[in-house]
Amino acid sequence: MDKIGFNKPYLTGNEISYINEVFISGKLSGNGKFTRMCQDWFCYKYGFKKCLLTTSCTDALEMAAILIDIKPGDEIILPSYTFVSTANPFLLRGAKLVFVDSREDHPGMDESSIESLITSNTKAIVAVHYGGVACDMDLIMDIATRHQLLVIEDAAQAIDGYYIGNDGVMRALGSIGHLAAFSFHETKNIISGEGGMLVINDIRFVNRAEIIWEKGTNRSSFYRGEIDKYGWVDIGSSFLPSEIIASILWAQLEQIHDIQKTRMNIWSNYYKNLSNRLHKIYCRGPIIPHYSTNNAHMFYIVCNNIETRTKIIEKLKMNNINAVFHYLSLHSSPFFLDKHDGRILVNSEFYSNCLLRLPFFYGLKNEDQLLIANIIINEI
Numbered sequence: 175m176d177k178i179g180f181n182k183p184y185l186t187g188n189e190i191s192y193i194n195e196v197f198i199s200g201k202l203s204g205n206g207k208f209t210r211m212c213q214d215w216f217c218y219k220y221g222f223k224k225c226l227l228t229t230s231c232t233d234a235l236e237m238a239a240i241l242i243d244i245k246p247g248d249e250i251i252l253p254s255y256t257f258v259s260t261a262n263p264f265l266l267r268g269a270k271l272v273f274v275d276s277r278e279d280h281p282g283m284d285e286s287s288i289e290s291l292i293t294s295n296t297k298a299i300v301a302v303h304y305g306g307v308a309c310d311m312d313l314i315m316d317i318a319t320r321h322q323l324l325v326i327e328d329a330a331q332a333i334d335g336y337y338i339g340n341d342g343v344m345r346a347l348g349s350i351g352h353l354a355a356f357s358f359h360e361t362k363n364i365i366s367g368e369g370g371m372l373v374i375n376d377i378r379f380v381n382r383a384e385i386i387w388e389k390g391t392n393r394s395s396f397y398r399g400e401i402d403k404y405g406w407v408d409i410g411s412s413f414l415p416s417e418i419i420a421s422i423l424w425a426q427l428e429q430i431h432d433i434q435k436t437r438m439n440i441w442s443n444y445y446k447n448l449s450n451r452l453h454k455i456y457c458r459g460p461i462i463p464h465y466s467t468n469n470a471h472m473f474y475i476v477c478n479n480i481e482t483r484t485k486i487i488e489k490l491k492m493n494n495i496n497a498v499f500h501y502l503s504l505h506s507s508p509f510f511l512d513k514h515d516g517r518i519l520v521n522s523e524f525y526s527n528c529l530l531r532l533p534f535f536y537g538l539k540n541e542d543q544l545l546i547a548n549i550i551i552n553e554i
């Protein structure tokens with residue numbers, strides 16, 4: 175067993191009593207009291223127009239792909255340095271994936287290279303807020319408006335993160351694109367084991383989103399008393415989580431302020447321990463662009479090459495500390511390589527080889543963070 179693991183899911187302690195409340199209520203399936211409490215809370219807190227809890231962020235993105243009517247031949251522009259779930263939902267509907275490189279200063283997508291990839295078949299841009307750090311949304315929304323494209327934010331890691339616009343206004347990540355998807359997987363800031371949410375900001379999509387969510391039926395309007403019987407009206411699937419999952423999420427939302435404050439302290443502590451020492455070993459710390467807040471989703475360092483990274487991982491391993499690298503670029507993955515258009519995405523490959531994520535979880539001790547930093551800098 176690792177002395178310091180990479181992730182340790184944090185539970186507030188109230189989860190179990192809310193689960194018990196669900197048991198006692200006798201309503202275990204989805205779209206009940208806790209689901210609605212969570213959805214309303216998100217709308218109120220972050221200014222989302224409409225929220226639907228899902229069983230994962232992957233599911234939320236699958237809903238998004240159905241909702242925007244992806245057809246074979248449609249093109250989607252998305253980063254290569256991301257999780258497979260950013261891509262699969264669109265591929266499942268027959269879309270052609272067009273991958274964008276990462277920025278040089280940050281693993282997030284290079285917004286400036288999006289426009290040259292647009293063709294008459296382009297349907298949407300999937301903006302992934304890597305590590306909870308905002309993409310330049312003014313730029314992306316401007317491109318989308320001029321080319322009449324839809325924007326889907328993959329905000330899986332971005333809960334409680336904000337974009338600071340050119341107008342100086344802070345907008346919650348997930349509130350800017352036409353649609354957005356969040357994850358509550360146990361590796362994210364706010365968790366329910368597995369879980370996710372689709373955010374619908376463009377009201378044109380609200381009614382159909384509910385139908386797709388409820389297996390292609392208009393059951394949601396039936397429950398609201400808007401119609402007197404419900405039936406099959408569109409394609410759909412079972413995307414909604416049970417009330418047990420929603421009750422876990424509710425317990426987390428009640429403590430989000432504390433969770434975020436604690437995670438921010440951990441992040442700052444790493445930064446303090448490492449930022450002015452990393453150059454000694456030819457590495458650097460994370461860079462957060464001026465238009466983004468930091469939601470303390472992760473802490474990573476960027477090594478000068480893969481050999482340095484491997485050495486650091488091994489040294490930490492010898493001390494029973496588990497640090498991990500992140501994505502292997504999707505465009506050069508075994509599955510996609512022969513489907514890619516051949517463009518070389520240097521920054522994405524660079525981050526695949528050189529980025530290292532350090533243990534990060536609520537409850538990580540200061541002294542362990544210092545130990546990790548000293549091992550990395552070679553001073554132990």
Ligand SMILES: *Cc1c(COP(=O)(O)O)cnc(C)c1O
Nearest residue numbers: 230231232257259330357359370
């Ligand atoms: C975690 C993650 C997902 C998938 O989330 P699930 O809830 O596990 O489906 C998708 N995209 C990104 C960027 C992620 O980090």
